[in-house]
Amino acid sequence: MNFPNLPQSELLRLYESLTRIRLFEERIVERYHEQEMKTPVHLCLGQEAVAVGVCSRLAREDYIFSTHRSHGHCIAKGMPLRLIAAELYGRESGCAGGRGGSMHLVAPDWGIPGSTAIVGGSIPLAAGAALSAKMQNNGRIAVAFFGDGASEEGSFHESLNFAALHALPLIFVCENNFYATNSPFKARQPECGIAAKGAGYGIPSVTADGNNLGTVYQVAGEAIERARSGGGPSLLEFETYRWKGHVGPACDFEAGCRPKDELERWLERCPHRLYRDGLLGSGQVSCADLDAIERNLRHEIDDAFDFARASAWPDPATLLEHVC
Template sequence: MPETTSNTNEHALLRRMLRIRRIEEALAKRYAEQEMRCPMHLCIGQEATAVGVTAALKKDDHVFSGHRAHGHYLAKGGDLTRMIAELYGRVTGCCEGRGGSMHLIDQAAGFMGSTPIVGGTVPVAVGAAWASTLRNEGRVIALFFGDGCFEEGVLHESMNFAALHQLPILFVCENNDYAVYTALGDRQPQRPIHGIAAAHGLQTSNLDGNDVRAVQTAAAEATQRARSGEGPQFLELHTWRWREHCGPDIDDQLGYRSPEAQAAWLARCPIQREQEHLRGQKLLTETELHNMERNIQQEIDIAFDTAISAPLPPVENMHRHLHAQ
C-alpha cells in the first residue's frame, strides 16, 4: 500500500481508513455514470474492522471475504487500480473483468478471494488454514463475514472442523445488525453471536468494531494465539453500514432502521474517532490531515484514470480460464 512520507506510522490506521472511505465515496459518486455495471456493496462506516484486523496480520497471512469486500481487499494491500478496473469491466481488472465488485482477488497481497454467496468463502478459508497446518507454513488465515452468516449451516460445519483440527484461522464477524433490510432480531433469537462461536470451541472476543485500535489489539492477540497453535479464534465486531445494502446511496428514507440508531452510529464514525484520538495525543495537525487527504485524492484520481483508460476484455477471451491449459 502506498504510504506517503508526510504520514508517520501513528497515522497509518487513520490513513488506511480514510483511503478506503474516499475510494468508496468516489465509487459511489461515479456509479451513476452507468459504467460500473455490477452490484456494489459499500463498507462506508465499517472501515475500522478491515483496517484493524489486517493491521494485525503479516503480509504472508491470507484473507478471504464476502460480498462487501472492498475494504478488506484494500486494507490487505490489494491493488487499487486493478480493483477499479475490475468494477469497470476492464481487461486489466483483478479478475480480467470476470468478477466485478463481488469477486476480488490479489494473491500477491495475500487477498485470496471474495465471493458473494453468504458463507461461500467460509469453508474455503478454513481449508486454506488446514493447508497452512499440513504444509507447516505458519500462516494465519483471516476471514470476514457478517452476522447473517450465522444463519448458514456451512458456518457451523466450518467452525466445527476448524476447532476439531485446531486450525490457525481468525473468524471475523462484522455484526452490522442487518441483512439487507431485515434486522438481526427478526432473523435470530436473543443470544450473543460470539456465544455460538464459543460453543463450537473457538476463543472469542466481542467488541466495538468502530474502534480501530481496540480491533487491532484484539486481532493481534487472536492472531498470535492462532499462530502459536491455540486453534481457531473469533472476533465479533459491532459496526454499522451507512449506506444501502447494495448500491451507492443512503437509504434512510426507507425507514427500516430507526433514525436514532442511525444517528448514534454516525456519531461513532471510526475515522472521526481515530482523528480525535490522534489530536488528543497531539499526533495529528490540520496540515498533516490536509496533506493526507490530498495525497489520497491524487492516488484515487490516477487510479481511476488508469483503470478507465484500459481496454475492455477482447470478446474472444470469454472462453479462457474454464479449465487449466
C-alpha cells in the same frame, strides 16, 4: 476511545489505510450515477475500522477470504487501487480481467485468493486455507470475513467445529452490522449473540466495538498471535453499521428499510472521525500531517479511476478463458 499506544509511524499507517478505504468508496458513490460501473456495489462505509484493525496485523502472505462487501478488506490488505477500480469498470486491467466485478476481487500476490458473493462462502474456504497452512507448517494464518447473516448458515457451524477439532490457524471475523439485507438482527436471532456460538465449540470468542479502531487492532492482534503460535482459532464479533443500503450508493431509510434515527446514531460514531480525533488528541500528530495524507490519497484515487476508465475492454474472444 481505546486509543492504541503505538509509534507515530504505525498510527499514521492505520490512518492512511482507514482514509484510503473511506475516500475510495466515497468516490464510488460520486461516480456510480454515471452508469459506467455496471457491477453492483456493496459498500462498507461506516465499517472501515474492522478491515483496517484486522488486516494491519497480518503479514502479506497471510490469507483473507472476503464477502460481497469486499472493498475495505482488500484495500486494507494492500491490494492496489488500480486493480479494484478497473474491475469495477469491467476492464481487462482489473484484478479479474473485468469478469468478476465488485463481489469477486482477487489478488493472490497480496494474500487474497478471492472474495465470494455466496453468503457464508468465505468461511469454509478460509478453513481449507488454514488447514493447508498447518499441514505445510508455513506460519501463515487465514481470516474469514463474514456478516451476521452468514452466522445462520450451516457452513459457519461446520467450519467452527472443524477449526476447533484441528486447532487451525484461523480467525473468524464477523462484521455484525445488525442487518442481513433488510432483515434486522433481532428478528432473526436470539439475544445470546454470535460470539457465544464460538464458545460452544471451545473457541476463544469475543464481542467488541467494531467502530473503535484501537479496540479492533488490540483484539485482532491477540487472536492472530494466538493462531500463529499454535493456539488455534478465534471468533471475533465486531459490532458496526453500514451507512448505505445493502447494495448501491444510496441510503435506504427513505424506503423504510431502517429507521433514520438509528442511522443518525451510528453516524455519530463514525470510525474515521473517532480515530482522527483520537490521533489529534494524542498530540503525536498534527492536522497538517493528516491533511497531507488525505491529499496524497486523493491523488492516488484520481489515478486509479483515470487508469480504469482509460483501460481497454476485455477482448470478446477471451470470454471462455479460465472457465472450467
